[in-house]
Amino acid sequence: MLFHSKIFSILLSLGVVSVCPSVVKAQTLLPYTPELNSEYLDNYGFQLIQDAVQLIRFREFDLASSRARLAVQLSPNHYETWFILGTLEIQTGQIEQGVNALLEAKKLAPEESEVLFSLGNAYFQLAEYESAVKELKAGLKISNEVPQAYFDLGNAYLKLNQYGEAITAYQESIKLESEFWPAINNIGLVEYEQGKTNEAIASWREALEIDSQQAEPTLAIAVAMYSQGKQQEGIKLAQQALSLDNSYGEIDFLIENLWGEKLIEDTRKLFANSEIASLLEN
Numbered sequence: 001m002l003f004h005s006k007i008f009s010i011l012l013s014l015g016v017v018s019v020c021p022s023v024v025k026a027q028t029l030l031p032y033t034p035e036l037n038s039e040y041l042d043n044y045g046f047q048l049i050q051d052a053v054q055l056i057r058f059r060e061f062d063l064a065s066s067r068a069r070l071a072v073q074l075s076p077n078h079y080e081t082w083f084i085l086g087t088l089e090i091q092t093g094q095i096e097q098g099v100n101a102l103l104e105a106k107k108l109a110p111e112e113s114e115v116l117f118s119l120g121n122a123y124f125q126l127a128e129y130e131s132a133v134k135e136l137k138a139g140l141k142i143s144n145e146v147p148q149a150y151f152d153l154g155n156a157y158l159k160l161n162q163y164g165e166a167i168t169a170y171q172e173s174i175k176l177e178s179e180f181w182p183a184i185n186n187i188g189l190v191e192y193e194q195g196k197t198n199e200a201i202a203s204w205r206e207a208l209e210i211d212s213q214q215a216e217p218t219l220a221i222a223v224a225m226y227s228q229g230k231q232q233e234g235i236k237l238a239q240q241a242l243s244l245d246n247s248y249g250e251i252d253f254l255i256e257n258l259w260g261e262k263l264i265e266d267t268r269k270l271f272a273n274s275e276i277a278s279l280l281e282n
Contacts, residue, residue, distance in 0.1 A: 045070075045071045045072075045073075045074030045075030045078070045081055046071070046075060046078070046080075046081075048067045048068070048070055048071040048074065049067070049068060049071040049075075049080060049081050049084050051064075051067050052064040052065075052067040052068045052071065052084055052088070053084065055067065056087075056088070056091075061088060061091055061092050062092070064088055065085070065088045065089070065092060068081065068084050068085040068088050069085060071084070071085070072085050072101075077108065078108065079104075079105040079106075079108035079109035079112060079115065080105075082101050082102070082104040082105035082108065083101075083102065083105040083109075083112075083114070083115055083118070085101045086098045086099070086100075086101030086102035086104075086105060086118065086119075086122070087102075087118060089101055090118070090121075090122050090125070095122055095125050095126055096126070098122050099119065099122045099123065099126065102115060102118055102119045102122060103119070106119060111142055112142075113139040113140075113142040113143035113146070113149075114139075115139075116135045116136070116138050116139030116142070117135075117136060117139045117146065117148075117149045117152070119135045120132045120133070120134075120135035120136035120139065120149075120152060120153070120156070121136075121152050123135060124152060124155065124156055124159075127159075129156045129159045129160050130160070132152070132153075132156040133153065133156045133157065133160070136149055136152055136153040136156065137153065140153070145176055146176075147172075147173040147174075147176040147177040147180050147183070148173075150169045150170070150172040150173035150176070150183075151169070151170065151173045151180070151182060151183050151186075153169040154166045154167070154168075154169035154170040154173065154183065154186060155186065155258060157169055158186065158189065158190060158258055158260075159258070163190050163193065163194055166186075166190050167187055167190055167191075170183040170184075170186055170187050170190075171183075171187070179210045181207040181208075181210040181211050181214065181217075182207075184203055184204075184206050184207040184210070185203070185204060185207040185214075185216055185217050185220070186258065187203045188200040188201070188202075188203030188204040188207070188217065188220060189220070189258055189259060189260060189263065190260075191203060192220070192224065192260065192262060192263050193260040193261070193262050193263065195262075197224050197227070197228065200220070200224060201221055201224050201225075204217035204218075204220045204221045204224075205217070205221065208221075213244060214244070215241045215242070215244040215245035215247075215248050216241075216245075216248060216257065218237055218240055218241035218244065219237070219238060219241035219242070219248050219267075220259075220263065221237055222234045222235070222236075222237035222238035222240075222241060222270065223238075223263060223266050223267045223270050224266070225237060226238070226266070226269065226270045226273075227266040227269070227270075231273070234270060235270075235273060235275050235276060238270055238276050239275075239276070239279060242276075242279060242280075249271070249279075249280045251264065251267065251268065251271075254267060
């Protein structure tokens with residue numbers, strides 16, 4: 001097959017394999033390495049990166065990563081190869097390696113907003129929130145109609161306790177996509193930390209109007225109700241939320257989802273209730 005022949009010739013040129021029989025030990029014998037022009041390598045690098053993209057769609061991340069790494073070797077001067085590699089590294093939990101690859105992509109294409117957005121998201125995962133803000137804002141100067149980017153920016157501001165900026169970013173996200181319930185939900189998270197409990201409840205209810213089967217805003221309302229002394233209503237809503245997704249019964253999971261100190265403190269009180277505690281134990 002032509003595809004396998006091309007791969008073999010490229011591996012030869014990189015010195016990964018040899019046509020010499022394994023029994024030959026003489027050091028004077030060198031592996032055959034055919035000359036390949038740069039255009040051929042570039043073209044094949046792009047073929048590999050296309051293969052990697054297809055594998056990503058089937059969630060075959062390990063196979064995709066191997067192709068992306070080879071593509072970078074063959075086409076190191078194209079930002080696309082570095083961008084895909086960086087995205088894959090992040091997807092598989094290799095965040096620092098992903099950042100390094102994305103920085104290479106940024107050097108080659110500093111005006112590509114998708115690279116900047118991905119870099120901002122990666123910095124967020126590394127808890128480097130100021131760097132995340134910097135990259136996301138730079139990307140939004142180039143492409144300012146990306147609701148997910150405004151959402152990520154809002155999250156970074158939230159972690160920096162810059163609540164006003166966080167709400168502004170979330171609102172920009174909602175302007176672009178009116179039914180983007182996670183942004184509405186996170187406005188509620190900010191409002192609760194600001195002591196605006198009723199406003200937070202209103203935001204979470206607005207999120208549920210878009211998708212009534214979401215556990216997070218349901219549980220957040222339950223916590224708020226319970227803290228206001230409406231215990232039975234809070235318990236009922238908490239039971240409903242945990243039946244939708246029991247992951248929200250884990251405090252660490254809530255923290256990962258940007259629940260603030262005040263909301264976490266009140267959640268612990270709700271979870272200490274005997275009815276909810278017994279539910280969490282099962």
